[in-house]
Amino acid sequence: MSAQGIPETRLQLLSNVSGVFTPGVLTALVGSSGAGKTTLMDVLSGRKTGGYIEGDIKISGYPKVQETFARISGYVEQNDIHSPQVTVEESLWFSSSLRLPKEISKDQKVEFVEEVMRLVELDTLRNAIVGLPGSSGLSTEQRKRLTIAVELVANPSIIFMDEPTSGLDARAAAIVMRTVRNTVDTGRTVVCTIHQPSIDIFEAFDELLLLKRGGRVIYGGKLGVRSQILIDYFQRIDGIPSIPDGYNPATWMLEITNPVAEQRIGRDFADIYTNSAEYREVEGSITRLSVPPPGSQPLKFPSVYSQDQLSQFLICLKKQNLVYWRSPRYNLVRLVFTTVCALLLGSVYWDVGNKRQVLILVTLCFVLKDTTKGLFMVMGALYSACLFLGINNASSVQPIVSIERTVFYREKAAGLYAPTSYAAAQGLVELPYIVAQTILFGVITYFMINFERTASKFFLYLVIMFLTFTYFTFYGLMAVGLTPSQHMAAVVSSAFYSFWNLLSGFLIPKPRIPGWWIWFYYICPVAWTLKGIISSQLGDVETMIVEPAFKGTVKEYVSTVFGIDPDVTGPAVAVLIGFCILFFGVFAFSVKFLNFQKR
Template identity: 30%
Template sequence: MENEREDEIEDMSTSPPSLGSMQFAGSNGFGHSMEFMSQAYLPNIYTEIDIKIEDSNFNQDPPLPIYLKFEDVEYKVRGSHAASTNPVKSVMSKVAIQHNLGEDKYKKILKGMTGSIGPGEILALMGPSGSGKTTLLRVVGGRLVDNVKGKITYNDVRFNAAVKRRLDYFLCYRIGFVTQEDVLFPQLTVEETLIFSAFLRLPGNMSEQQKYARVETTIKELGLERCRHTKIGGGYLKSISGGERKRTSIGYEILVDPSLLLLDEPTSGLDSTAANRLLLTLQGLAKGGRTIITTIHQPSSRIFHMFDKLLLISEGYPVYYGKAKDSMPYFSSLSFTPEIPMNPAEFMLDLATGQVNNISFPQDIFKDQESTDRSKSVIKYLQLKYKETLEPKEKDENHGATNTPEHLQLAIQVKKDWTVSWLDQFFILYKRTFRARCKDYFDKLRLVQALGIALLLGLLWWKSSTNTEAQVRDQVGLMFYICIFWTSSCIFGAVYVFPFEKVYLVKERKADMYRLSVYYVSSTLCDMVAHVFYPTFFMLILYFMAGFKRTVACFFLTLFAVLLIAITSQGAGELFGAAVMSIQRAGIVASLILMLFLLTGGYYVQHVPKVMQWLKYLSFVYYGFRLLLKVQYSGEQLYECESERGCRTLQSSPSFDTVNLKGGLTEAWILVAMALCFRVLAYFCLRRRIEVRN
């Protein structure tokens, strides 16, 4: 471990200095630390940076420190929306906040949180499940803005939606948010994940060499050299370890050198050694000038002593706030002391839940209280003492007059545009999307499926002809099956894309990594590779086996019609998926609509009742099937020449009773229009669903 720390120090000494490489000592009060920063550190930092900028022709502003304060923060949600996504937390939250339901059907989650944190410090939010740790983290990080009361400031600038947008856009004030669940593309390696993040999030005026250098430095700082070429994996894919995955998630955020880093349960699922190494990494990041806030459930005693500040939460109320090292003396002053050797974190979690087994306590708190109310009495007593002693002290020291240097306040109110242009975002995202999905695109099973069905159909319709009415019906049936096969394949290949990638999209949109339009266009065009390749491969085999017209024009027109059906079906699948954004419901909706389109496609029922006729005009299967018939057959083509009645034209066949084979290819233009309309609607559905989630 010592060698690793020496390597990190050596790397930092050789890299261009930034605020992230300077050390800031934690302070008891913001006034002293601000004065120290503005007078001592900032001039030297800017001098060094200016020299490096001139040498490298790179004009990126360095990240500036964030001093975060929150005072009397409250948060409530409607009862139907209060459940957590974590099933354990959901159950615990319902139990913990059940008594807070009022006449307005709101549940109060946070009930007066006050605290402050600056560069060089780690603030730990600790408490039992359902106490409000993650909610507070999301509130101070700007992830929750509705139904929030209280005062939250960044460098003494009051937080609001406009400030959040500025913070997201302004490079000097990047906010990194590491969720409890590691949301990373499983098909990408650790290095690829960080490289694509760097190229999307770092400013366009950085050279490629500088971006690669930033990735290399991040990999070394987080100790990811050993697994850099290993896929993230997950599920049935061979993957990196839990600790490596968590460090990759952190690296994903610190690539942009954030001023504020928020982490939700970063040690969850890690063993003691991995958790300790992770906290050492966070300590190093904090010493580099970052402000770090993390939720943690039950850390080891060694990890507990790595925190600078601690906020202990019980049922949405704060029961302790201050230096972590002062927490045990504080509770001892209240006559709460462990009777056996005990982890400080375990001791405080027992107090936060009102459990005083093996803990000595002041007996007067149970006066006039029955035994069933003992845990509530402990919690109320701790809440009262916090209000009397700790909260006034914190407000007096750090929430008084504004004492942030003026240039830090002004900078946070300046808004910048996107760091990378639309076209650059598109090329980067297209490459990443293709890399993440290429295994699905060129899956052996899909290739075998296309090959197998093409051969099977080719053998069943081997050298088929249109000499008799029965043979015409057989070929028309083959045409409709081709239409069914590629319609269903492309719909179900596209309907699950957005529901599956919803978690990635929400995470990256909240970080403003790219425009939603860039994501949609790159996703559609990437998927179109598969929707063009497999039908082409399929038709190259089937067309000549089945005995269709052997002319170049007819072959390419038929292939064009099949590809048009596939691309339109892809757009429909994207629309269904974006409309519901649920894996289970998307499949059901797609199945129902596909069945409706197939029944009105013009093969099973040619003469649809007038009441239902409008349905066929909404069916792209109807237009696709008619287009295939028109490009393959001519109305003047003769058949039944060997029958007693003599030759007849194909237009007179009952199979083409509702299709005018001489009517031109208007269906092609209708399908093109439908493909475009489906995609426009899919984009707006996706935008609405993602904005609602944000």
């Protein structure tokens, strides 16, 4: 915008906000929509991904260091994001295993998880599958308690909660607030954003930070019994009506501080607050607590993460194994679909592998036509085998990775693990299923199509099919990693599938590809799959072909007409391995450096 001569402007979301949050105190962040409640909490917790932040945040008198702060804090998001295929207990085990110090033994971690489950009243649901919101598994209120528990098992000193009662009925909200209160009573600092709370929920809080639109503070301090301190503060202001008997103090507070009320009394509530004794008391606390206690040292950890990278990888891999094992709609369907497709392909191309041999028939004309037709059928079978299921692999992996990515964003922000550990686990967990898929598909198609039954050719066929399924799967991972949504990943992938199909060297043989497109042939992974399979199966066939435009062996025909070198099998395998590494490497890069979640 500025490059085009349009002046750049910034929208200020928070203005001169100050306050103190202390241990064992439950503080409410309240304000009308657009007041900056969630923005303030994202800034304090270090979750803000955009914008400009000015000011100081101190922990026990020392400047906040985000890497350290992430280790001692928890963040309960408004949207309860969890892996749907794991149980309540497994969710807590995963969080505690990665976030508690490695010096703590396994038995101690298990005991702590048990304690947290009792604290948030989830012990009776330990074996319940989390499921997807609104469709299966835990209820909304149970999911909220699980979200709180996932943070508690990290044993944080400070917990931020973004509207923990949002979307809950009165009973469910009361259960969640009882959980929050239990958490505060353990001596932790807890800060919650809250939107239009009921009287029971509001009076569960100890202190309040009230914001007005524009991100300015209009009250900060204690609430008092039945919010009496808050009520007394506002009723001291001229023009403010008294609260009716039995009226919700939170509702009354929001009504008397809205912009219309400000215009009516002709005063700015933020200015009133900055001239109040309550403000001076808060500023005094800030001044006092901004100085580190004598003899203290800033909190430091020897490493960014609680666990070393190998432990992170193994724990992530264990969780991903659970997710995949309990995803029959993905893996079982994939294997069943592979079997059905293999049988279908084998029946369509039944015994065509033999047709690469010349049939001794009566007329030369019939021999010529059958030989050429048979050769094309063999190549068609090979081409279909590598493309058909490969595209299915890339497409079917995208939904499950897209769901897990939202979980990854939460876990990454919480400092559970390095992104590369997650990426490595995500890639490795696919390989056993791809091996099973390759064996199913390879054995069925190889023997139904009746390719030459030698151990070396069968082994090469399996290796090339395994690499093909792998790079297609990793391509699906990469497409999700590079795009902001599953839908966009599918659209982008489809465009590439079309090019791969057209310029792989089968529909348009290499010698007939236009010169300005030949470069794409060399970087097309399907072309290298085709080279590898055809050269390994037909590269040594000396059967003669006699045509008006060609006379020579099958080996020479493949080389001349399709431009496939009979000796390219080894290089093709190496290139396919390179594509697997490339696609996975780009996926790992996207996981580490790209974040499509904007806050």
